[in-house]
Amino acid sequence: MASIRERRRSDGTRAFAVLWRDPSTGRQTSLTYDDLRDATVARQLIEAAGGHALEAARIAEGIRKTGPTVDDVISEHIDLLTSVGPDTRKHYRTQLSAHISPTLGPYPVAAMTYRHIAGWVNAMSAKGLAPKTIANVHGLFSAAMTTAVRLGYRDDNPCVGVELPKSQATHDDMTVLTRDEFSLLLSKVSPFYQPLVLTLVATGLRWGEATALTVADFDLTTSPPTIRVTKAWKRDADRHWYVGPPKTRRARRTVSLPDDLVAVLAPVVAGKAPGALVFTNTVRSQLSSSRFWTQTWTPALDAATNPLLADGSSDPAAARITKRPRVHDLRHTHASWMIAAGVDLFVLQRRLGHESIHTTTETYAHLMPDQQKSAADAAGRALGGLAGSMGTRMSPRQT
Structure with missing residues (x-):
């Protein structure tokens, strides 16, 4: 839309004119700069601004200002x-x-x-x-x-008020499993990793938190038994793994454990040193999320969604799940089960380690059955029987 034209002044120096047409008036407009870089910056900014004269004037002033980029x-x-x-x-x-x-x-x-x-x-x-x-x-x-x-570089934030694109996806961002679905999936997971998968769904811990747990983080003798979350796997600037603090300040938390899980975890931690990792790979080192996904989680999903007979053919009579959850969806599943059991959202916030209750409500409020039932009842009262009366007015062909 805009172009740059080089001009020679009478004294031999060069000038660079940025030319464009104002979309409001249709008139050709120009700004002149002594430096080609300034002219190039102005041309690109004017194009981004749509060529409007008022914005162009501000751009011209801004280009000539000193200050950081x-x-x-x-x-x-x-x-x-x-x-x-x-x-x-x-x-x-x-x-x-x-x-x-x-x-x-x-x-x-x-x-x-x-x-x-x-x-x-x-x-x-x-x-x-x-x-x-x-x-x-x-x-x-x-x-x-x-x-x-x-820092005094400008007076306002130009990003304020800019509307961002909305997702056009028609599917949920989370996959929540029922207890039967989770039970079936768990049965397809290698027995070595079943305690980890059970811990994830029973506590809502993030992967990096759960796989950084050491024996000293477990207190299985208190009432209730607990896990203390104080660390998580991180990457440094060179993408190397190290154990650091969890995601946020509130991610440091104590999570209570159900008795059934304690019975599973007790033999896992027994005999290990206090600083030893609890959930590892089969050679007792850090468990990679990508390797767990490819070698354990995906095969378990495949087996749960398409059970096979001994000859390798599909078993039409076997129970199966139709969902393809991520490992992180065990955290969402935990939250769903807690909400269904009537756990308060503020309690759930602390259990999940969310920094703000806003995160918890935005993510999980739609799962609250009591509120959904109350909303449906309120809508029914507002309709006042109108929907039921439609059936009496409909013709046999319509029905």
Whole structure:
């Protein structure tokens, strides 16, 4: 939409004019810069802003301002974070280089406006990025712009108010198993790993938390028996594994255990040193989630969804499940069972280690049977028998 034209001044110096048509007036408009880089930045920003004259004027002013670029500010924001690990910090830098630097990274942070952020979000959507990915990258950008305001680089956050794409998926993000479905799936899991799978569904622990548990974290003699969650597997900047603090402050927690699970765990921890890992692979070292998925979880799913006869053919009479849960869905299954049993959401928040009750309610409120029943009853009272009267008015052909 915009173009750059080089011009020679009478004194021999060069100037670079950015030319475009204002979509509101149809008039050709131009801005002139002494530096080609400034002109290139202006052209790209004007295109992102849709060529509107008011935005172009702000862009022209912003280009000429001194101050850090978007890349500078987001990099500084990442460096200033105090509550993230090296792996998360590296992940943020990857997001910056992949999704922000190629488009808005070189531009002055003072030149950013709502239109630029909205145009950038639309461009990511047009490239086919998932709504969740866009939300995550936008979240990084927005947090960095809040930091820019605090550091005095600009007066406001241009990300505020930008609507993000919504997922078009028609399926649930979580898969919840019934007790019968879980029992069938558990029976297909290798006996060596059954105590881990039982612990995941009985406690709601995250994979990285459960597989970092040591014998000292278990107290099976108190009433009720408990697990103390104080650590989880993490990755450093080089993607190497290490044991660090759990995901958030509230993820440090004590989780009570049912007696049936204690009977399973007692022989697993018996005879091991206090610092020994409880749930390991078959050679007693860290259990890899990817290897567990391919070598244990997926074969168990296959066996539960398509039971076979001795000759290798499908057994039509055997019980089977139709779902394909992830290992993380055991956490959702645990939450579902707790809600069905009447456990308060605040208690569930602490048990799951959510930092905020908002996370718990947003994730699991739809599973609360009492509230769903109350809502259905309220809707029935509002209808006041209207639905029932429809049947008496319908003709035989309609019915």
